[in-house]
Amino acid sequence: MEPKKKNTPKKGLSAAPKVNWSLMLGAAFLMATSAIGPGFLTQTTVFTQNLAASFGFVILISIILDIFAQTNVWRIIAVSEKRGQDIANMVLPGLGYVLAVLIVIGGLAFNIGNIAGAGLGLNAITGISPTTGAAISAVVAVLIFVVKEAGKAMDKVTQIAGFVMIGLMVYVAFTTSPPVGEAVSKSFVPDKIDFVAIVTLVGGTVGGYITFAGGHRLLDAGVKGVNALPQVTKSSVTGILITSVMRVALFLAVLGVVAKGLPIDAANPPASVFQLAAGNIGYKIFGIVMWSAAITSVVGAAYTSVSFIRTFSQKIDKNTNWIIIGFIIISTVCFVLIGKPVKVLLLVGALNGLILPIALGTLLIAAYKKSIVGDYKHPLWLTISGIFVVVVMALMGGYTLVDQIPQLFK
Secondary structure, three states, X not given: OOOOOOOOOOOOOOOOOOOOHHHHHHHHHHHHHHHOOHHHHHHHHHHHHHHHHHHHHHHHHHHHHHHHHHHHHHXXXXXXXXXXXXXXXXXXXXXXXXXXXXXXXXXXXXXXXXXXXXHHHHHHHHOOOHHHHHHHHHHHHHHHHHOOOHHHHHHHHHHHHHHHHHHHHHHHHHHOOOOHHHXXXXXXXXXXXXXXXXXXXXXXXXXXXXXHHHHHHHHHOOOOOHHHHHHHHHHXXXXXXXXXXXXXXXXXXXXXXXXXXXXXXXXXXXXXXXXHHHHHHHHHHHHHHHHHHHHHHHHHHHHHHHHOOHHHOHHHHHOHHHHHHHHHHHHHHHHHHHOOHHHHHHHHHHHHHHHHHHHXXXXXXXXXXXXXXXXXXXXXXXXHHHHHHHHHHHHHHHHHHHHHHHHHOO
């Protein structure tokens, strides 16, 4: 645990760090690869099937909401020079513990989806059942925390996997020859607006622990204070743009398949799209990318979720790796018992979408407390946009949970 500071003098006056693009991209990819997981692939495929070209409007709105949310959160973390849970405790004593519990519960739900995706990925590669694939993937994830040096290698693999996924999606999008003109027009004038799709996409991209992942990483790297805000903002927007490129490419790939009237397998929608677009080779490549995305998300979700409680107790801090391993095991057991991976992946985004307004609302209040941010003045346009995201996501998030939870048990 870091030693407590004696006071909270003028925040944000830290010396401006030199621009380190490796750190900037590292934080951006940490957030992006956490978002570009199995849930991301499944959600985009399913909603494109349902909305066709009008899904472009959902993507456009979600990108705008994502940027508003991430820019607010990362800036407030940077100028306060504190982690999310500590900021929440300063806003209202005990609120940080509540937020931590919500993040851990959301992270657990997210990891159930990640484990499910890993199982689907190995199923595409080897033909084994998703349940068996999930169990094997869990063992691999656990080994990462047994062999400490493997954690550093995983950071590199995560970034490489991100580039591979984007490259593959762009390729598949070209092979399906989607109706780009229609997609562009319906992105601004949709035939139908689906609130469930919007809250699920936003929740899956910047909800739950993902909201804080990049901001915490920059804070740990010493990128903080008002002078660092330009770098912080660029990194947060870069992370959203990375996920957006992937989302658009996947949307176009699926749209091309849907436009041709080809049937998509409901048991594994994204894998079916790859197979229809590029045959068996495409199906196998998808499996590799899906598994890579899932396993890195399993590790990221477990590690980051536990990081929200490790500062509350020395015992937790000393036994972090064992708690992370337990987190992964619990996620796997829940998936094996619940099954229905596609429905789990859709529900995960909704759960994280509900956590976002609570976390963002808390940080917006913190932005106006001198005891937290000192003399820093939060831009009015960011406050307004942040409040907009809080209200919209709270309303749509509540509606989505009421709508989606019963579907899980059908």
